[in-house]
Amino acid sequence: MxxxxxxxxxxxxxxVARLTGVPSKLRWLWLAALLPVFLGLLVAGLIVTDQxxxxxxxxxxxxxxxxxxxxxxLTSLMSVIILIEWRAEGRIRHAISQREVQMAEQRRRFLQxxxxxxxxxxxxxxxxxxNLAWLASDETRQATLDSVDAQALRLSRLASDLRKLxxxxxxxxxxxxxxxxxxxxxxxxxxxxxxxxxxRHLGLTVPQAxxxxxxxxGDHDLLFLAVHNLVDNALKFTGPGDTVEVRAFEDGARxxxxxxxxxxxxxxEEAPYVWDELYxxxxxxxxxxxxxxxxxxxxxxxxxxxxxxxxxxxGQGTVFTLRLPI
Amino acid sequence: MIPNPRILxxxxxxxxxxxxxxxxxxxxxxxxxxxxxxxxxxxxxxxDPALIVLDxxxxxxxxxxxxxxxxxxxxxxxxxLLTQVGESTERAMALExxxxxxxxxxxxxxxxxxxxxxxxxxxxxxxxxxxSAQKLLCGKLTMNRTSRRAYLDEKELGLTPKAVALLEYxxxxxxxxxxxxxxxxxxxxxxxxxxxxxxxTRIAELRRALGDDPDDPRxxxxxxxxxxxxxxxxxxxxx
Numbered sequence: 001m002x003x004x005x006x007x008x009x010x011x012x013x014x015x016v017a018r019l020t021g022v023p024s025k026l027r028w029l030w031l032a033a034l035l036p037v038f039l040g041l042l043v044a045g046l047i048v049t050d051q052x053x054x055x056x057x058x059x060x061x062x063x064x065x066x067x068x069x070x071x072x073x074l075t076s077l078m079s080v081i082i083l084i085e086w087r088a089e090g091r092i093r094h095a096i097s098q099r100e101v102q103m104a105e106q107r108r109r110f111l112q113x114x115x116x117x118x119x120x121x122x123x124x125x126x127x128x129x130x131n132l133a134w135l136a137s138d139e140t141r142q143a144t145l146d147s148v149d150a151q152a153l154r155l156s157r158l159a160s161d162l163r164k165l166x167x168x169x170x171x172x173x174x175x176x177x178x179x180x181x182x183x184x185x186x187x188x189x190x191x192x193x194x195x196x197x198x199x200r201h202l203g204l205t206v207p208q209a210x211x212x213x214x215x216x217x218g219d220h221d222l223l224f225l226a227v228h229n230l231v232d233n234a235l236k237f238t239g240p241g242d243t244v245e246v247r248a249f250e251d252g253a254r255x256x257x258x259x260x261x262x263x264x265x266x267x268x269e270e271a272p273y274v275w276d277e278l279y280x281x282x283x284x285x286x287x288x289x290x291x292x293x294x295x296x297x298x299x300x301x302x303x304x305x306x307x308x309x310x311x312x313x314x315g316q317g318t319v320f321t322l323r324l325p326i
Numbered sequence: 327m328i329p330n331p332r333i334l335x336x337x338x339x340x341x342x343x344x345x346x347x348x349x350x351x352x353x354x355x356x357x358x359x360x361x362x363x364x365x366x367x368x369x370x371x372x373x374d375p376a377l378i379v380l381d382x383x384x385x386x387x388x389x390x391x392x393x394x395x396x397x398x399x400x401x402x403x404x405x406x407l408l409t410q411v412g413e414s415t416e417r418a419m420a421l422e423x424x425x426x427x428x429x430x431x432x433x434x435x436x437x438x439x440x441x442x443x444x445x446x447x448x449x450x451x452x453x454x455x456x457x458s459a460q461k462l463l464c465g466k467l468t469m470n471r472t473s474r475r476a477y478l479d480e481k482e483l484g485l486t487p488k489a490v491a492l493l494e495y496x497x498x499x500x501x502x503x504x505x506x507x508x509x510x511x512x513x514x515x516x517x518x519x520x521x522x523x524x525x526x527t528r529i530a531e532l533r534r535a536l537g538d539d540p541d542d543p544r545x546x547x548x549x550x551x552x553x554x555x556x557x558x559x560x561x562x563x564x565x
Contacts, residue, residue, distance in 0.1 A: 156432040167515060174487050190523055221488065221514060221524050 026086055033078035040071020106276065113278035113291070117158055121151035161292050165277065168222075168299050177215040178223055180255060181206045184246055187227045191235060191244075199240040205247040213248055216255050216324045218304045223324075226300040229293045230259040230320045236287050237318075238263035254306075255326050260319035266312040275308065297322070330356045331446055334375035336366040336392070337408065338384045346435060353439045363387025367395060370403065377446055379438070380425075381408045390423060397424040404449045406441055408433070426455040427499075430511070444502045459562025462497045467536065467545065467558070469497055476535075483535045488513065489528050496546065496556040505553035529554060 044067045128148040135141045188204055206213055216223075227246070234244045238261050247258045266274060270281040275298045278291040297320075298308045305325045312318040333355040337343050340361070347357045358373045360366040364387050366380065382389035393405055407428040426445045429438055448456065456462065462469040468477045474490050476483045485493070491513045496504065506522040514524065529546060532538070538545045547555045 159432055160430065164515065171515060176486070186523070224524065 026082060026089070029078075029082050029085075033075050033082060036071040036074035036078070037068070038071070040068035043067040109273075109279075110277055113276075113280075117278055117291070118155070121154045124148070124151045158290065161290050162277070165292055165296060165299060168296070168303070173219040173222065173303060175217050175219055178218045178220045179215050180213050180248055180257070183220065183224055184227065184248060184257070186224060187231055188246060190228060191231045194232075194235060196235055196240070200235060200238055201241075201243040203243070203245045205245065207249055214250060214255065214326050216304075216326060218324065219300075222300045223304070226297045226322065227257060227259065229297050230322075233293060233320075234259055234261040234263065234318075236289065237261065237283065242317075250326060253326060254323045257322040257324070258319050260317065262317040265314040265316055265318055266310070267314050268312075271310060271312060274310065330354060331376040332356045332358070332373060333442065334358050334360060334366065334369050334373055334378045336360045336363070336369075336378060336384070336389070337381040338362055339381070342381075346438075349435050350439065350442075355442070363389065363392040366392050370396065370401070375403060377404045377406065377442055377449070379406050379408065379442070393423055393425060402452055402454055404445045404455060406438070406445060422458060424454065424458045426457050444499070448500065448502075454562065454564075456498045456500070456560060456562045459498075459564065461563040462494070463561045463563060464497060464500075464558035465544065469494060478536060485535055486528075486531065489531045489535070492525075492528050493532055496554070497558075497560050500556045500558065500560040503549055503553055503555050509553070525554075 044064045047064055047067075125148050128144045128151070131144050132141060135144060184204055184206065188202060191202060192198060231244065231246060238244060242262045243260075244262075245258075245260045247260065249256055264283050266281060266283070273279045274281060275294050277295040279294075280289070280291045284291075294308075301308045301322050301324070307323045309321040309323070310318060311321075333350055335343055335347055335350065335357055336359075337346075338361050343359045343361070347359050350357045358369055358375065360369045362384050366378070367387070369375070370378070380389040380392060387395075389407055393407070396403065396405070402424075404426040405424070407425045409428050409430055426449070427441050429441055445455075460471055462471065466479045468480075469475075469490075470477070471494060474487070476485055476490060476493055492509065495509065495512050506525045509525050510522070533540060533546060536545050540546075540548055543557055545556060545558045547557045549555055
């Protein structure tokens with residue numbers, strides 16, 4: 001896996017380096033720009049030669065200077081245009097290359113996490129299988145088989161979750177007007193059914209004045225899933241007696257849904273990564289989850305033309321935000 | 327059901343066939359294995375299977391090409407496709423081309439046995455499967471799969487697209503216990519734990535539209551703690 005990482009990343013970096021050279025289209029334009037100078041000099045040369053030999057062309061001596069001069073002017077003009085082009089393109093290229101480096105980095109982190117997610121169950125499976133040969137009693141054999149089965153199931157889930165996440169990014173949405181207040185009530189009702197749901201102070205705040213929340217155009221079931229995941233997270237990372245608030249409001253252009261909790265919070269250095277696939281922060285160790293929940297929330301929100309965000313204070317709590325176009 | 331039905335298992339991955347074939351044998355089937363599409367067509371003639379379990383991604387001739395070839399020759403041996411592409415459009419296409427059912431890899435082998443039994447139970451020898459019929463009929467209920475519309479007593483039902491897809495899946499799998507997870511996976515394309523409520527909402531929508539009483543269902547029965555079952559007698563019709 002480490003070799004794969006290395007080769008994968010080097011090829012990306014070479015790509016980036018190649019991007020910073022002079023693009024071939026501009027190289028040809030430079031050559032074309034030199035043409036007027038060349039023509040000007042050629043004309044002047046012909047005239048001089050002709051006059052030296054038999055004086056058949058009668059032109060004033062000034063023409064000999066005017067032709068190359070026009071050539072130089074035209075070439076300079078074209079050069080300026082090309083330079084402007086080149087710089088503009090350079091800026092775009094720079095942005096692209098930065099994005100490429102960022103993506104390569106993101107991809108490296110993802111592969112590392114995937115590696116980790118695969119290694120643990122695989123090690124458990126191989127150890128279990130190795131043990132099977134030695135185990136004498138049926139009881140211990142069964143226990144080992146059960147644990148191997150559980151790890152295989154874990155790998156299966158990981159594979160299908162990743163596939164579904166990838167599919168979500170391209171599959172057509174089934175959109176229609178979604179009543180957000182109703183949706184949030186459904187999410188809260190589902191949360192209250194969780195065994196730990198009634199140990200938190202769960203609240204929903206939705207404005208009624210001066211008008212109720214507008215509906216958004218979206219896929220009801222996917223939006224339900226997104227908000228539900230956020231509430232589910234909030235319940236997972238809070239303790240009995242903590243508060244989980246779901247709020248929604250609009251600012252004319254966007255409808256904002258917030259899920260806030262008084263839980264353990266997310267350390268500042270972890271905040272940029274929580275949306276990444278398979279990312280599990282320090283605080284998530286020992287809490288069940290696939291590490292794909294927030295990636296899913298982000299994918300759903302972005303498919304709806306919206307953005308996700310979060311603010312958190314360690315030890316105080318977190319507020320996740322979804323902004324959806326109205 | 328015929329004792330020891332013959333199953334042709336087609337997959338190029340030996341790790342799969344060498345474990346799955348004995349598993350299916352123990353489940354009471356007589357199993358033959360083919361490692362690619364061409365070998366599969368060869369085996370269909372010689373082994374005369376009651377059902378084919380067919381992987382999609384294979385060298386030489388892939389599973390969909392095998393399926394198309396069989397159906398073109400008017401061979402309606404039931405086929406369960408093993409997909410890993412997972413794209414919902416890909417799955418829909420597989421059904422249109424005449425597959426009886428599909429199962430996503432990685433799958434639970436017990437689930438495959440359950441699917442094989444269900445497909446064999448509803449197989450109508452020599453006739454196209456319900457899964458590829460253009461029209462599904464059940465008493466007063468008609469579903470036109472091309473226009474994606476459902477009618478009760480010839481009056482169109484105002485259903486959401488998801489409810490139509492759910493009804494379609496249930497009608498093409500009549501008399502089969504369909505867990506919420508399976509419905510989510512087949513109709514919604516995801517089966518996250520939060521989704522079960524989503525299924526219940528759509529089932530309620532269908533029941534309202536169909537005027538179906540959950541306590542005495544003509545169409546959709548609730549199997550407590552497990553899922554749903556389409557209890558009506560379904561007939562398929564072309565065009």
